[in-house]
Amino acid sequence: MNDASIRFIAVGHAGAQILSGLQARSGSSLECAHADTSPESLRLSLIDRKITLGLSVSHGLGAGGDPEIGRLSAESDLSSIHEFTQGARLVFVITGLGGGTGSGAAPVIARAARESGALVLVIATTPFDFERRRLLYAQEALDRLRVSADAVLAISNQRVRRMHDDRTHPHELYQFANELLAQTLQGLWRLLNAPGLIPLDFAHIERLLRGRHAESAFAAVQATGENRAHAAAEQLLTHPFLDTGSALTSAKEILVSVAGGDDLQIGEVERLIEALQGRCPTAELIVGASIDPALTGHIHVTAITTRPAASAPNPLVGSGFARNDAAPTSTGNEPGMHRGAPIVFNGEDFNREPETRATTDSRFIPPPPELNIEQRQRILSGQRNKPSRRRPDSQMIMNFDIAQRGRFDNTERNRHKGVDLDVPTYLRLGIVLN
Amino acid sequence: MFKDSPILVGLEIGTSKICAAIGEDNERGEFTLLGIGQAKSHGVRKGEIVDLAKAQEDVRSALGNAEEQAQVTVRNLFLGVSGRHIEGFNNTGMHPVASDDRLVTPQDVADAANNAKAITLPAEHTILHTIRQRICVDGVEVSDNPSGMLGRKVEAHVHVIYGNSLRIQNSMRLVQSLSIEVNQPVFNGLANAQAVLTPEDKENGALVIDIGGGATEFVFQQGQAIRHSGVFALGGDHLSNDIALGLKINIALAESLKIRHGSAVVASGSQGQMVPLSENDLGLSHRQVSLEHLHRIMSIRLQELFELIAERCAENCLLDEARAGVFLSGGCSHIPGIDTLAQRIFRLPITRGTSRNITGNSATLSHPEFATAIGIARYGGMRQRNRPRRPFNLRDVLPFLR
Structure with missing residues (x-):
């Protein structure tokens, strides 16, 4: 896969910050673009390719924190998005949710990218808990993103906040979050580009993520030193993006890419995988390894996981995964089912009770996006001008049966093709008598 | 005397009125109406009995009126049934001609017709009528009686009318409780057609x-x-x-x-026209409603x-x-x-x-609302001419009740 088929779009100011960090890490070889509603932010951006959204909508004033303006802006400039994503196989949409541009435009852009045939991964940050209004916008945007993107990785600023003490400078906090995201992105990018010792390619990622709708999460870590393989495994298992590891332990499949310098040893890869497999007995590990001379002395591990679509993920608490402990599900790991995968480590049941392993459907059928009523209502209400803060069930249903059947009230319904013939015809046809 | 000119009684338990028709049938198939009785119906909604006691009272009075007019005593009658539980559909029964010479026998035709009746009805439903539409031998439509023809298979196309047996039984029990025998339940629509056409x-x-x-x-x-x-x-x-x-x-x-x-139809002159609600003036102000x-x-x-x-x-x-x-x-x-x-x-x-092909009081016959009751009696006459008279046995109609 060449560089040109992976594109990065930063949406809004926060997205641009993260993407700039990534660009700084991996040089300028990335295909990046910065889409924003604010010309001011674009002017300051370090990213070369700039896409102005919705000049005709906001007249250069930006979205002003209103996701509706962000959405309209993105829709008015869809053609330039399409132009950028044309021919891409993988598009990263990077954004910070809660503001107008990120929350409004990112779902539109993700959809546009998907329409041009690419696999779309969204990397997003969500606001702090004290930002009530922005949190609502972010939640809505996430729900929309789940529909329009193949995978959404959301990292909550609040989660990052908890990893720091009270005296931390806010700037430092943002820096840290951006760093984590950039690191992860870089890991993914390397996975796709670095020459493979045990190659993993786009097809693997696509098979893992396509149609999963946010039931996936990814993270990248690096470690150095003597015991670097073990340290990397530990880092992964406590990584905030992976729900402090619970995303791994309940995962169905984990794609692990190990990158190292010339000094990478097969024993290290083995130890790493064993450490992971020991903690994730139900998961099937798909392992790739690559060599990058620049990484000598380091080990970089990127993990992508999926699990069967079950509960609605609540990314506001930290990652793309729900925090509620869904019953661990796993596959029946028949060998030979995955001939395409480079190495298959069959998950063996080490410590768990047998009943915790539930068989699931064939994993070759991607699960349909499962939305519960609340989510559906939220998506529907999100299509209105302003986000609804009413409880979804608050709308009353008017009882039309009052006195309509008159003297036939207590008789058997006279149903014919879905209508009750006892109800006066003029009422059913809506003919007004006046 | 009764054997020569059997008295035929048709009873329709309708939603607005209960109507009993008494007539007689001669051997040429001419039907003479002797008497008709009616009573306002109180215990029926949408063609089905909802209040047994009231309906029983009304039936008694309607039959009484008819008996008085015809000067006979009703002992048995044909009972009209209706209601949305009654359905009609077409079915085809097939029977292969088994004999070596491929000669169609009356038995083959009867078997084909029986096969057409062998249908799966909803639970607690029973067949009211099976009416032969046409008989085909090897796909060619033939006369009603194809015996003697050669062919490989006989097909009987029939129309089956069925209804909920419990609801049919409801009205039958009502009549039986008046110590009157029910010869057969008859679908009102079918009877009506016999009177009108x-x-x-x-x-x-x-x-x-x-x-x-x-x-x-x-x-x-x-x-x-x-x-x-x-x-x-x-x-x-x-x-x-x-x-x-x-x-x-x-x-x-x-x-x-x-x-x-x-x-x-909305009459062209009705626009803007108002009609008073009540005709008798009790000193109350008239309310008017729009005719349109x-x-x-x-x-x-x-x-x-x-x-x-x-x-x-x-x-x-x-x-x-x-x-x-x-x-x-x-x-x-x-x-x-x-x-x-x-x-x-x-x-x-x-x-x-209006009821036709019937002699009797022409003023009564010209009333379309009596057509069903007359038709029921007339249908009964046709049935009795076609087969030896035999009281209707509940078990014939309600096989599952055994």
């Missing part, structure tokens, strides 16, 4: 619609065969109810308004009813074959303009059905 009409093909108080039956008859039949639980009661709800008056006023000023609204409410309801029937008949492309047109009977056929409305929907000649 002349042999020529039947030959040409006719659609008979009986719009009663709570139910509307329709039967499409061609020759001796019933091509289609069905019931909609819609009738004059629905008109009154619609009017009551639409004009915000009580049912009794709506009923009288319907009879005095009703129309099935009254007509519109009625027109829409009746139009829907006709459209429902037309839709059902169109499923079998029957309307093109109704060369004798559409016959309307039942109380609602009195509504002015109903023929215009029916004409607009069916695009066929419309006849207001």
Whole structure:
């Protein structure tokens, strides 16, 4: 896969910050673009390719924190998005949710990218808990993103906040979050580009993520030193993006890419995988390894996981995964089912009770996006001008049966093709008598 | 004396009235009406009994009236049944000709007809009538009696009318509780067609619609065969109810308004015209209602009813074959303009059905609302001519009750 088929779009100011960090890490070889509603932010951006959204909508004033303006802006400039994503196989949409541009435009852009045939991964940050209004916008945007993107990785600023003490400078906090995201992105990018010792390619990622709708999460870590393989495994298992590891332990499949310098040893890869497999007995590990001379002395591990679509993920608490402990599900790991995968480590049941392993459907059928009523209502209400803060069930249903059947009230319904013939015809046809 | 000219009694337990017809049948098949009795019905909704005690009282009084007029005592009768639980459908039974010489025997035909009856009915439903439509030998339509012909298989096309046995049994028990035997339950629509249609009409093909108080039956008859039949639980009661709800008056006023000023089409002169609600002046101020609204409410309801029937008949492309047109009977056929409305929907000649081929009091016969009761008695006569008389056995109709 060449560089040109992976594109990065930063949406809004926060997205641009993260993407700039990534660009700084991996040089300028990335295909990046910065889409924003604010010309001011674009002017300051370090990213070369700039896409102005919705000049005709906001007249250069930006979205002003209103996701509706962000959405309209993105829709008015869809053609330039399409132009950028044309021919891409993988598009990263990077954004910070809660503001107008990120929350409004990112779902539109993700959809546009998907329409041009690419696999779309969204990397997003969500606001702090004290930002009530922005949190609502972010939640809505996430729900929309789940529909329009193949995978959404959301990292909550609040989660990052908890990893720091009270005296931390806010700037430092943002820096840290951006760093984590950039690191992860870089890991993914390397996975796709670095020459493979045990190659993993786009097809693997696509098979893992396509149609999963946010039931996936990814993270990248690096470690150095003597015991670097073990340290990397530990880092992964406590990584905030992976729900402090619970995303791994309940995962169905984990794609692990190990990158190292010339000094990478097969024993290290083995130890790493064993450490992971020991903690994730139900998961099937798909392992790739690559060599990058620049990484000598380091080990970089990127993990992508999926699990069967079950509960609605609540990314506001930290990652793309729900925090509620869904019953661990796993596959029946028949060998030979995955001939395409480079190495298959069959998950063996080490410590768990047998009943915790539930068989699931064939994993070759991607699960349909499962939305519960609340989510559906939220998506529907999100299509209105302003986000609804009413409880979804608050709308009353008017009882039309009052006195309509008159003297036939207590008789058997006279149903014919879905209508009750006892109800006066003029009422059913809506003919007004006046 | 009774053996020579059996007394035939037809009883219709309708939603608005209960009607008993007493007549006699001579050997030439001519039917003479001897007496008719009717009573206002209180215990029936949409063609089905909802209050046994009231219905029993009304039946007793209707039968009493008829007995008085005909000067006979009723011991057994044919009972008309209706209600939306009754359905008609066409079925085909096949029987291979087993003999070596491929000669069709009467038994083969009977077997084919029996096979056509062997259908899976919903639970607690029973067959009321099976009417042969046509007999085919090797796919070629032949006369009713193909015995003696050669062929490999006999097909019997029949029309099956079935209904909920418990509801049929309800009305049968009601009559039996008056110590009167029920010869056979008869589907009202079928009976109505027998009263309304002349042999020529039947030959040409006719659609008979009986719009009663709570139910509307329709039967499409061609020759001796019933091509289609069905019931909609819609009738004059629905008109009154619609009017009551639409004009915000009580049912009794709506009923009288319907009879005095009703129309099935919106008359051109009715725009802006008001009619007083009550005629007797008790010093209360008159309320007036718009005639146009009254007509519109009625027109829409009746139009829907006709459209429902037309839709059902169109499923079998029957309307093109109704060369004798559409016959309307039942109380609602009195509504002015109903023929215009029916004409607009069916695009066929419309006849207001009266009882024909029957001798008796012509004033009574010309009333379309009596056609069903007369038809039931007449149908009974036809049955009795065709087969030796035998009291109706409940177990014949309700096999599952054993």
